[in-house]
Amino acid sequence: MKMHETFIKPMHPEGRKFVAIFALITFGLFMLWDVLGWIGVGLTVWCYYFFRDPERVTPERPGLIISPADGMVSLIEPAVPPAELGLPATPLTRVSVFMSVFNCHVNRAPVAGRVSAVAYRPGKFFNASLDKASADNERNGVVIEMADGRLLPVVQIAGLVARRIVCFVKPGDALGRGERFGLIRFGSRLDIYLPEGVVPSVRVGQTMVAGETVIAELGQ
The missing domain is CATH 2.70.70 (Glucose Permease (Domain IIA))
Structure with a gap:
């Protein structure tokens, strides 16, 4: 596994619109005050992380x-x-x-x-x-x-x-x-x-x- 794959996981498609909404709000927050904008960045990253969809290795043994x-x-x-x-x-x-x-x-x-x-x-x-x-x-x-x-x-x-x-x-x-x-x-x-x-x-x-x-x- 490459180093970036340890921290950056695939995102489930269900999360795309939510991340987009968080990103748009963050852009608006930067227009108001940089501090609020960076809080928005943190929340946008969290939203992406919430909808992560990593691959899993499922045990194959029957039963x-x-x-x-x-x-x-x-x-x-x-x-x-x-x-x-x-x-x-x-x-x-x-x-x-x-x-x-x-x-x-x-x-x-x-x-x-x-x-x-x-x-x-x-x-x-x-x-x-x-x-x-x-x-x-x-x-x-x-x-x-x-x-x-x-x-x-x-x-x-x-x-x-x-x-x-x-x-x-x-x-x-x-x-x-x-x-x-x-x-x-x-x-x-x-x-x-x-x-x-x-x-x-x-x-x-x-x-x-x-x-x-x-x-x-x-x-x-």
Whole structure:
């Protein structure tokens, strides 16, 4: 890897208009006062950094469930998947990954399979690190059906700052493990509901890397 590639990451196309807006505002700030202009430069660089979309090396070993998001594991607990996904009301182990405004916000498929359902539900904007965010906040759920027929729901949840969930997939689409399926703008969380009997191999407080960190193994 070249030196500049260590610090300059590709930007997801979703971020282009936001960086352009920040840059235009910065130009105006320079017209008013240089100090404000340089603050604008810092915010523009941060906006570019927020929408970074680095390449990831996804483990290829069969049976792995990979983190769909960068961030920190904030909760591991039994919970029923959102009702709008049409799944049985059976509690499953839910692993929540909280993304701060400094994390990469591109979301990646935790497993390979076919998208069997996508369901959006508007809601509130509580801090995404709180437990009630899973029930009350704006969210978008994606259910992935794996080759063995098991289902894995992954839910994008808007946070206190995030107000826009973007999903790139629709029912019937095929996803590879680690493939990009969406993003959330400016701070949020992802919930992964593990299939029955699957035990997480991560702990609360652990740092996750989307597309690379192993959350659990499916087993037989």
